[in-house]
Amino acid sequence: MRPPRTFLRPLAVGAPAPVTEIPVKPSRMIHFFDPSNEKMAAKVPDIAAKVDIILGNLEDAIKTEMKEAARQGLVDIAKKTDFGETQLWTRVNSLDSPWVLDDLTTLVTEIGDKLDVIMVPKVEGAQDIHYVDRLLAQLEARAGLDRPILVHAILETAQGMVNVEEIAGASPRMQGLSLGPADLAASRRMKTTRVGGGHPGYLVRTDPVSDDLTEGRTTAQQDLWHYTIARMVDACAAHDILPFYGPFGDIKDVVACEDQFRNAYLLGCVGAWSLHPVQIDIAKKVFSPDPADVAHAKRVVEAMGDGSGAVMIDGKMEDDASCKQCLVMLDLAKALAERDPELAEAYDL
Numbered sequence: 001m002r003p004p005r006t007f008l009r010p011l012a013v014g015a016p017a018p019v020t021e022i023p024v025k026p027s028r029m030i031h032f033f034d035p036s037n038e039k040m041a042a043k044v045p046d047i048a049a050k051v052d053i054i055l056g057n058l059e060d061a062i063k064t065e066m067k068e069a070a071r072q073g074l075v076d077i078a079k080k081t082d083f084g085e086t087q088l089w090t091r092v093n094s095l096d097s098p099w100v101l102d103d104l105t106t107l108v109t110e111i112g113d114k115l116d117v118i119m120v121p122k123v124e125g126a127q128d129i130h131y132v133d134r135l136l137a138q139l140e141a142r143a144g145l146d147r148p149i150l151v152h153a154i155l156e157t158a159q160g161m162v163n164v165e166e167i168a169g170a171s172p173r174m175q176g177l178s179l180g181p182a183d184l185a186a187s188r189r190m191k192t193t194r195v196g197g198g199h200p201g202y203l204v205r206t207d208p209v210s211d212d213l214t215e216g217r218t219t220a221q222q223d224l225w226h227y228t229i230a231r232m233v234d235a236c237a238a239h240d241i242l243p244f245y246g247p248f249g250d251i252k253d254v255v256a257c258e259d260q261f262r263n264a265y266l267l268g269c270v271g272a273w274s275l276h277p278v279q280i281d282i283a284k285k286v287f288s289p290d291p292a293d294v295a296h297a298k299r300v301v302e303a304m305g306d307g308s309g310a311v312m313i314d315g316k317m318e319d320d321a322s323c324k325q326c327l328v329m330l331d332l333a334k335a336l337a338e339r340d341p342e343l344a345e346a347y348d349l
């Protein structure tokens, strides 16, 4: 770890100064596309206008023989597209792969001025972030960039989970973390073959009511990812960076996707990945606060005046702490309303 006084110094001569705060922009969905797939790539300008973040994926899900085409495809798309307020991210190949050095070198040199965040997969500890941090500083200096590119890490190995706090605080570039449930399940030897979501075998059962152990006992499916998401959220909140749920692979099951996204939203995540256009509106719905919650939050904040003391609203006690909860809701609603006129109207902001 760098000592506090040097933490915010650029890591290369001529590199832009690190940011002191991670900008909090609408980030309800990170929409993945394959830049080597011409059909998908052709849809990028339209999709970019609908999403908060669009991400050109270079890692898993891109065939080995298409790795270079995907990298070049992303360069071409970024150069010719005006993304407006939508953030442009990429997921580069893993740090132990033969492609990542060219991914970083090419992307920062060619389109560094357009890239907001680089997602790094399979991060195992602070050392991985330190490697990317220094390399990005060198490349930014060479490209003459005037703002640093931020870094987002995917938690998808048991080691990454064990080191999640040090990863979150490894560099002022750290923008956030996402859960990678498929690689993480494999790394942990979990016995699920699904990409995120629940499993019917992971359940609790009520006690027996008779000697017949099968009689009258109900079960409830539990959330396989609760511990992991909660731990990731704490690491992010402690370091003032942003947590995201990752992918939900059962594209057809839009109902369970919404449930998984909502669990993550309630636990503190700011967004999730959309792998298919059908998941964009699910994320938009789930990660935009309910207008009724926003109206309640407004009432509490108004009733609390300077935010101290206690008041009764609809039979419930509200105090300094619940006022802070309401401010979290209201700050998010305001940020989204600035971007989305429909939400501004729904929230009356």
Ligand SMILES: CC(C)(COP(=O)(O)OP(=O)(O)OC[C@H]1O[C@@H](n2cnc3c(N)ncnc32)[C@H](O)[C@@H]1OP(=O)(O)O)[C@@H](O)C(=O)NCCC(=O)NCCSC(=O)C[C@](C)(O)C(=O)O
Pocket: 031, 032, 033, 034, 039, 040, 043, 047, 057, 060, 061, 154, 156, 179, 180, 181, 182, 183, 184, 195, 246, 247, 251, 274, 275, 276, 277
């Ligand atoms: C699932 C797939 C194969 C189904 O693709 P499909 O073509 O079979 O689906 P479709 O329903 O037939 O598609 C309808 C239309 O939508 C288009 N389309 C479809 N998807 C997209 C998209 N994302 N963006 C833009 N357009 C899209 C598609 O091209 C088609 O266009 P058309 O009507 O003109 O024919 C396809 O959606 C896809 O490849 N999605 C992205 C997959 C991906 O990025 N996976 C990696 C992230 S998850 C991961 O890595 C795990 C993790 C974190 O690492 C870990 O847990 O460890």
Ligand SMILES: [Mg+2]
Pocket: 060, 121, 156, 180, 182, 183
């Ligand atoms: Mg993965």
